Amino acid sequence: MKKSILVVGSVAFDDVETPFGKRFNALGGSAVFFSLAASHFTKINLVGVAGNDYPDAAISMLHRHGVDTTGLEIVDGLTFHWGGRYHADLNRRDTLYTQLNVFADFKPKIPGTYRHTPLLFLGNIQPALQMDVLNQLPAPEFVVLDTMNLWINTTRPALVEVIGKVNLLVINESELVELSGVSSLLKGLKILHQMGPQYLVIKRGEYGSLLSSADGLFYTPAFPVELAADPTGAGDSFAGGLVGYLGTCANIDGTCLKRAIVYGSVLGSFCVENFSVDGLLNLDRRKIAARYRQLRHMVKI
């Protein structure tokens, strides 16, 4: 019996320029990347906000992927719009503009039909809103939190409070350093575990990721792609593959989590091969399983 996932995050239009092309008004937002990646594993309940410019076709596409949009509020105004340009090496990007629009006043409301969703993914929004979502759910089985440097620097106490209530924190390396205050990986992990989470996942982009728990460390490489066309959404897709796989585990234990970060790498790789969410569509469990096997083979002797 698969476990469904409640995701709270942004729904956006992205204008993206990379060395390999440009896209305007492309579908984006953490909740959308996450949902599409996770939808290949289990059912998704999405909570977010969009303007009345958000296309019906996008909502139909989400429905076709098993994403329930009862919790997607459509309000008067424009959808969150982000513009960015990547440098030649794709590891650096400049944000050209961030038009929050209707996202500025986002107050997540959890539909009654979502209240007993077993898995919760708190996407990268203000920690106070993440806490508010947590408080609206009676007893989620497993809670995963994402965040970003902005919240570490501006709302640290609220962030630390919500971190204390989650099972798994997913962050990147620079966020680990900023949040822990130390540059040593092992010391930083120790400090973050003391804040509460039993599990930590550190994203290292093209260098893969690692899982830290009481059982020690587990590493997986990133799945190497021929061409990374657009890194936008890679982290959210990684989280989608990870939490999506958790939805298929009878017991969410260390073994399940190890496999989950490998699936995270796989979904991240499909995301970056194409612009916007395109790499997450036209996927199936067979293609996903093939990359999982290939990636596991790359660490076997």
Next chain:
Amino acid sequence: MKKSILVVGSVAFDDVETPFGKRFNALGGSAVFFSLAASHFTKINLVGVAGNDYPDAAISMLHRHGVDTTGLEIVDGLTFHWGGRYHADLNRRDTLYTQLNVFADFKPKIPGTYRHTPLLFLGNIQPALQMDVLNQLPAPEFVVLDTMNLWINTTRPALVEVIGKVNLLVINESELVELSGVSSLLKGLKILHQMGPQYLVIKRGEYGSLLSSADGLFYTPAFPVELAADPTGAGDSFAGGLVGYLGTCANIDGTCLKRAIVYGSVLGSFCVENFSVDGLLNLDRRKIAARYRQLRHMVKI
């Protein structure tokens, strides 16, 4: 029956400053780091040059580690002396001075007793000298080459010629990009294989390393250390662990090479935990095997 290794490289004094301390006139040089790391696996024949200021105690220490120094020329003058300072994050360093001294006129001479050494490690010296060493050996079984950006930029044709004659090229990521002319990992590897080497090892520092061959890719993480005190010599120690392990394989095949890069990560980790060569001394096969097992465990599900 173990295979011995002939190593050609630098013998130096290092003045090093890192956030964790300073050392002056510390033992260094690629041939010395390599030899000490590899000495835990098999016998080493060292070819290099030092000035008459090089301490007898250092030579005795090499002998105690099974390093034959017949090929270490001692000439009138001062030993190669390098000074460098690391930044807070240890991934960046400034070279303060490079006094080549007797190393400026180094012409490797292979003693007759070394001519049938089965394994050859061509440390990072001018490609013309690397080729000269190759030409002095009748039929080495397996040849490993290291190089650096300097030779890629200044003596590319000579470097490409010697690369065409080796079995394994060990370089870091930025060297892969400069040598191949492309920033894509997979494309860069393809271009380098076409230059000749059957095996390529790409070093990624704290992110581990990967092996590329006709069988595909194999990844290993770096062994995570509590404290990296001094990264000097990490790459040479990695190569020493790698080639040292090759010396223990009856057949140098893909399986042997996969294990070898894991041993490379292990020896690199022992190196960086202490200043100079200190981390490579007082080691034994048991300590090395323990880290090998730990590192393999970190990728197992």
